[in-house]
Amino acid sequence: MADGSGPDGGSGSGGSGSDGGSVEVFEEQRPRLTGLAYRMLGSVQEAEDVVQEAYLRWSKATGVEVPAAWLTRVVTNLCLNELGSARVRREAYAGPWLPEPMVTDADPAELRESVSYAMLTLMERLTPAERAVFVLKEAFGYSHREIAGFLGESEANTRQLHSRARRDLTAGPRFRPSEPEQRRLIDRFMTAALEGDLDGLTSLLSEQVTVWSDGGGKVTAARNPVTGRAKVLRLLTGLMLKHADAEPRMLSLNGEPALAFFWDGLLGAVTFFEFDTTGNLTAARLILNPDKLSHL
Structure with a gap:
């Protein structure tokens, strides 16, 4: 876009316009x-x-x-x-x-x-x-x-x-699968989690996968990022045991697929995923803080 012209048709204020306050x-x-x-x-x-x-x-x-x-x-x-x-x-x-x-x-x-x-x-x-x-x-x-x-x-x-x-x-990771591929990979993750398939989960995780959990002090969550396949697998196993009755659902948030979990009919968590070019999970961000989910 050339300098001096923008999506608003200009950047000035003042003058004799009468739109102010409308x-x-x-x-x-x-x-x-x-x-x-x-x-x-x-x-x-x-x-x-x-x-x-x-x-x-x-x-x-x-x-x-x-x-x-x-x-x-x-x-x-x-x-x-x-x-x-x-x-x-x-x-x-x-x-x-x-x-x-x-x-x-x-x-x-x-x-x-x-x-x-x-x-x-x-x-x-x-x-x-x-x-x-x-x-x-x-x-x-x-x-x-x-x-x-x-x-x-x-x-x-x-x-x-x-x-x-x-x-x-x-300088950060820039690869992003197509939306259909993201959905396919997230569906594989969800299926393995629901079935308690640890081998299936392990095969999806990169060696240096990292999980961030945001509980905001309102609900139980890891206070520090969890990095490494073995540590992340233990974290996921603990979450699966704690929330065995959770209902997963794929949602479209922030222009991409995300995995939501409902507990007793209420939205309890939203997870965003990042994958590498081979389809391995490299990062997951888990939002658990209810204050950050209430608007959804």
């Missing part, structure tokens, strides 16, 4: 703003809180020439402020902090890669400014000139931030 205009923008905030924060609740704060500011605004750009700038900067305090909270979090899963079926296909669970997890290694630039550029197609206006940075600095973000993100 509920209808804001509601048209809400899904896009929520998607932006979620990619920035990795939390559905925090994203919704930010968008609501943006609405309060919008309700008092007047003379906004380009509402979409004005709102994008406000939401981006609110997210940057939120990320500062969120990182402090996450450092004191009980065990690994994982992003909240989200239903993204309504998102255009070109936006789904930026909201994949693996990508959200990788983005946790970025600084808030790098994350903002990466999301605005890669997911929403803004030019560096527009991003510089949103952030109050120079265009040269946003290019540098974008370059650092891409370098850090491409």
Whole structure:
């Protein structure tokens, strides 16, 4: 996208426009703003809180020439402020902090890669400014000139931030099976788990497979990542014994298949998987914290 033109048709504010404060205009923008905030924060609740704060500011605004750009700038900067305090909270979090899963079926296909669970997890290694630039550029197609206006940075600095973000993100695992292949592999995993087939599970695990469990101190979960085939197998065996009556179900979350487990009719866990080129499981992220599942 050439500099100076963006999906909002510009980035200015002020002037004699009369859209400021219009509920209808804001509601048209809400899904896009929520998607932006979620990619920035990795939390559905925090994203919704930010968008609501943006609405309060919008309700008092007047003379906004380009509402979409004005709102994008406000939401981006609110997210940057939120990320500062969120990182402090996450450092004191009980065990690994994982992003909240989200239903993204309504998102255009070109936006789904930026909201994949693996990508959200990788983005946790970025600084808030790098994350903002990466999301605005890669997911929403803004030019560096527009991003510089949103952030109050120079265009040269946003290019540098974008370059650092891409370098850090491409250092992580990038292979992702097709959706049918993901479903086939997850189905194999689910079948082996349900049948207590330890040999079948073992054959699916890579030697250095790692499992992260996010219980948030609300439910029992491993406080540290579990790495290695033998240790992960013991963890899975323990979970199978503890939740023998769990009902598994394949869901589409974050633009990819995920395995959900229901206990007594209630959603108790969601698991995202990563596989290597040979179809072996290299990583699994298990969200158990009920606060991160209630919106589903």
